[in-house]
Amino acid sequence: MNRIRAARQARGWTQADLADRAHVSARTIHAIEKGQACRQATKRKILTALNVPWEVREDYFPRPRAVRSTPQPATRVAMVGGKSA
Numbered sequence: 001m002n003r004i005r006a007a008r009q010a011r012g013w014t015q016a017d018l019a020d021r022a023h024v025s026a027r028t029i030h031a032i033e034k035g036q037a038c039r040q041a042t043k044r045k046i047l048t049a050l051n052v053p054w055e056v057r058e059d060y061f062p063r064p065r066a067v068r069s070t071p072q073p074a075t076r077v078a079m080v081g082g083k084s085a
Contacts, residue, residue: 004018021049024046
């Protein structure tokens with residue numbers, strides 16, 4: 001379970017309650033609980049509202065896994081009059 005959701009539910013708060021206390025929108029809380037990324041300032045507001053120390057933020061907001069870049073396909077060379085341009 002998402003740590004933000006667990007902390008919120010442990011306090012008996014709804015998403016709207018947390019949003020009010022953190023001064024963010026309920027939509028933001030919903031998105032974060034679904035795993036979407038957010039700004040550092042938003043993280044700080046939410047953790048402060050939950051009374052969670054900033055030093056443990058990575059427990060609540062894990063860093064996204066690195067995604068390997070896909071190799072780009074070879075570019076085609078334009079042919080002009082039967083010869084490459």
